[in-house]
Amino acid sequence: MQTIEQLRSEIDGINRELLTLLNRRAALAADIGRIKSLEGKSQSHYDPVREDQQLRELEKLNGGPFSHATVKKIFTEIFRASLDLEESNDKKQLLVSRKVKPGDTVLSIGNVRVGGEVPQVLVAGPCSIESEEQMDATAAFLSARGVKILRGGAYKPRTSPYGFQGMGVDGLVLGSSVAKSYGMQFITEVMDTRDVEIVAEHADILQVGARNMHNFALLREVGRTRKPVLIKRGLSATIEEWLYAAEYVLSEGNSHVILCERGIRTYEKWTRNTLDLSAVALAKQETHLPVIVDVTHAAGRRDLLIPLARAALAVGADGIHVEVHPNPATALSDNEQQLNFAGFEAFNAAIEPLLRRAPQEVSV
Numbered sequence: 001m002q003t004i005e006q007l008r009s010e011i012d013g014i015n016r017e018l019l020t021l022l023n024r025r026a027a028l029a030a031d032i033g034r035i036k037s038l039e040g041k042s043q044s045h046y047d048p049v050r051e052d053q054q055l056r057e058l059e060k061l062n063g064g065p066f067s068h069a070t071v072k073k074i075f076t077e078i079f080r081a082s083l084d085l086e087e088s089n090d091k092k093q094l095l096v097s098r099k100v101k102p103g104d105t106v107l108s109i110g111n112v113r114v115g116g117e118v119p120q121v122l123v124a125g126p127c128s129i130e131s132e133e134q135m136d137a138t139a140a141f142l143s144a145r146g147v148k149i150l151r152g153g154a155y156k157p158r159t160s161p162y163g164f165q166g167m168g169v170d171g172l173v174l175g176s177s178v179a180k181s182y183g184m185q186f187i188t189e190v191m192d193t194r195d196v197e198i199v200a201e202h203a204d205i206l207q208v209g210a211r212n213m214h215n216f217a218l219l220r221e222v223g224r225t226r227k228p229v230l231i232k233r234g235l236s237a238t239i240e241e242w243l244y245a246a247e248y249v250l251s252e253g254n255s256h257v258i259l260c261e262r263g264i265r266t267y268e269k270w271t272r273n274t275l276d277l278s279a280v281a282l283a284k285q286e287t288h289l290p291v292i293v294d295v296t297h298a299a300g301r302r303d304l305l306i307p308l309a310r311a312a313l314a315v316g317a318d319g320i321h322v323e324v325h326p327n328p329a330t331a332l333s334d335n336e337q338q339l340n341f342a343g344f345e346a347f348n349a350a351i352e353p354l355l356r357r358a359p360q361e362v363s364v
């Protein structure tokens, strides 16, 4: 027969185990709560069906000596405590969330405004910056058609280390000076924390590419600048992970963020990626940030760019990103998917009827 002391010491041990388990359970409930908040499915986290399911399972498993009524009472108390935790965490809302900032964020970047009710923007230009002639011809052509944001990669995240890696600083200087001479804003990708300063010196908008969306050091570093940052959704990133990437930037004090859906990796092979338009609708609904759609990388083929861009605008995108090159056949990267000038002309004409106009353009 064990002594009371021995039994109590066993109970003390079980208490310690229970405490650890209860807190592990609470952490899981808190994670569920965060997902529920981000999805914004309902105001309340209370889920009676899930609670009932757990109670039934426990009733089946219960071998006593506690009666089911007692087990039910204890677990109902645990559910209430989890719910309280979830809802109190909810009060610490994400900065990207509309719960924190109900109105749309509208970025002013030079002469361009992005987000809210302002006309949607087109971000266009070549995949890679290759030469002055190429950039000059592209900027002259695009600016004459009302495009205000010129893209061009100076640092290229290529799948193969032997592929063209970009012109680096020379490309930055070229891209920014050509954009300036046509009154355009220059967007380019930054891939490395060590380059943030130099890229921010030349670019009007910093792009964090899909392959770097999980690079938290880079996200923090661009968050410490006060430059607008465009964050592409990662190749296999969930919507939640994409929004947390933006949260990294906002949490460093930089609220000038644009989200960019560019298609995700699925089993589908007829397109390069699968454009996830529900992500656009959800990001618009749950966050206050502008959302644009990169149709070029989503499709990976020219023949789908028009329908995808029209669909993106219909779903509420604040802009479209499309790659344009004077002669795609000779491009040093992505030559399958960039539009030539005639192709852009047709693209622009096809999406134009769907674009919002500036108030002074509305005819009465």
Ligand SMILES: O=C(O)C(=O)C[C@]1(C(=O)O)C=C[C@@H](O)C=C1
Binding pocket: 029, 032, 033, 045, 046, 047, 048, 050, 051, 054, 078, 079, 082, 083, 086
């Ligand atoms: O599973 C959930 O949805 C939770 O929020 C967790 C939990 C629980 O503690 O098990 C908490 C509250 C809900 O009413 C239902 C279940």
